[in-house]
Amino acid sequence: MSLIVQKFGGTSVGSIERIEQIADKIAGFRDRGHDIVVVVSAMSGETNRLIALAHEIQDQPVPREMDVLVSTGEQVTTALLSMALAKRSVRAKSYNGSQVRILTDDSHTKARIREIDDQRMQADIADGFVLVVAGFQGVDENGNITTLGRGGSDTTAVALAAALKAQECQIYTDVDGVYTTDPRMVDGARRLSKVTFEEMLEMASMGSKVLQIRAVEFAGKYNVPLRVLHSFEEGPGTLITMEDKVDVETPTIAGIAFNRDEAKLTILGVPDMPGVAHKILGPIGESNIEVDVIVQNVADDKTTDFTFTVGRHDLLSAEEVLNRVCSELNAREVRSDNKIAKVSVVGVGMRSHAGVASQMFAALAEVGINIQMITTSEIKISVIIEEKFLELAVRSLHSSFGLEKEPENECAD
């Protein structure tokens, strides 16, 4: 018998009807002889309802009490799903974060898991119970309720899978897997049967929001095989796992990711001297604005140009900060542009395949797309382009790298 951890998000348990469907699904796995630990989120809408109650009282509710409040959402789901399983003669038992016990630090509303006590769970699994665990929550060492932040249920599932040495951690969601790119944009987008943790991280951070980044990092760190599947449709989904031995058959590129939520800021005519990058990005960071791509041009005469991108919602405040910095540094001018987008090719295969960058640039040039900025990592090349060319760029790259075709060595599992 193998142990599987399964996570169902808020939409999958959003009504009694759906909870009953999920119970059917779990009962089926049970019939096939699997040990099952289920992690659930709050019923969709419930967390927002609770947060709204708190905001009627305080704009900035006390974080400790916020955690006490919202953690009830997942607890409700664990009880209801356990009842639905009992109705199907599946012995089930709910667990909240404190009962497991999922020990976290004391950073309320964004706690990190430190340790998971698996003894009680192992005993109940050995007794034949399906365990239904509340996602997203834990306790600190003083027994205060903590939460892991939005989407933290994925992290709970991966952490439980690691602690219980599960064979697989299955994340059930509203898509049937990870795609080579967004199928709404490219008709030929193809579901990957397998992708590496690193590729998944690059894809996730680029806007393919199937999984929480922290959960993928955690799964990579503890080598927990992670599978993304559709909650209500049958199918093998996508397995996210360690990189296989790299050989010539490894596909060069896993997928094309993109992100529209970018805006570009340039400060022109900055005196070229040591520490200038810090003088520009320091105040931006202090204003809690996250910076993505950063490019500093080669010094021309005694000044340089400095360009970076931020999330679009941060553009106005970033501009304000930058105007202040501009006059302090005696720089010439600040320019901003929110009509840009980022496109990336991602794949561990590019490590051993030269020429990915030039193939990418050639494909874009062929359709007349001008590249504004370039940034690279070991398994990813990203370019900033004009937003209106985004779809054209993604389609051209998808076809140029032959992603619509199933690679010969990648067999469905």
Add this chain to the structure above:
Amino acid sequence: MSLIVQKFGGTSVGSIERIEQIADKIAGFRDRGHDIVVVVSAMSGETNRLIALAHEIQDQPVPREMDVLVSTGEQVTTALLSMALAKRSVRAKSYNGSQVRILTDDSHTKARIREIDDQRMQADIADGFVLVVAGFQGVDENGNITTLGRGGSDTTAVALAAALKAQECQIYTDVDGVYTTDPRMVDGARRLSKVTFEEMLEMASMGSKVLQIRAVEFAGKYNVPLRVLHSFEEGPGTLITMEDKVDVETPTIAGIAFNRDEAKLTILGVPDMPGVAHKILGPIGESNIEVDVIVQNVADDKTTDFTFTVGRHDLLSAEEVLNRVCSELNAREVRSDNKIAKVSVVGVGMRSHAGVASQMFAALAEVGINIQMITTSEIKISVIIEEKFLELAVRSLHSSFGLEKEPENECAD
């Protein structure tokens, strides 16, 4: 500084607006230098909402999971009230049953408190916190969530007051105290400034549903002074406490209680032999029907008549059982009557005052009310009468015992 435990029920915390009002009230107590432990129920309607969800899944939901489900209701209130207190610069901290820890037996949905750990609470009180504790819930020794059954928040409050050696346990409700009888029935009904635990028990079980019986028993057992007050109106309420030294000034009667929810069953012509009462009431008890007043008439010839009362909703099933018993015992006939009511005079003073019974019977006779059954305890005399005479009986008794007048020795506190 004195420690006060205050309990607010579901209606008192039924909306954010009311939670803010309660927070104002508690902040006021705090300003006057009191240490405060607050016990709260779920916001009104919330427990029913959760139970309805469970019943969509199962007619008889798994009791363990039912407790996991409904206990979230009180937890939500503790968080919201703590936030409202923080907003008023009152340092507050929420506690659920497992955090306190309120140890109970493992009878899910109707658990009994075994032990309360007061260490953590005492430390927080010493640190200047107002504690906001979830009523109605605890944990068993394996850490499973339990609940005390409906209305159990009163019991939580009394148990905390006992454990913390509080000066007083205040139960805030939608009435401003305990009355000599129902003010809706008798204009001259008067709020008692004081009543004994025993009187309160007799009043409560007779339908004056201000307090949960178990909470009063608990308060009596641990000698916790209990006060019933109105949540949103000022006033001293009613103090429920140990019997004072009985002296001649003690008022004879505390109040007139009544209950319309009674039905009478008589089995006629039962062979008069040992064990017959058991043969009749045994099957009734096995059908989970609670019996109230029981009267067996003196044997006439070789048969006897046996009469008892049950709750009206149990009348049909009790009749069914009794018809079976009737033929088994070769008794003559079963008669039933649901047009009856019970009226009681209650008072510890009647222990030292003879003639209460005769005064009661005289008062009823004077207005032409026929008594069908009589039952007595040390501090209570109850009669069963025709329901249509109920109001007349209560008014006559209230006036006959002079309850509309403030007793001379009973000073408002």
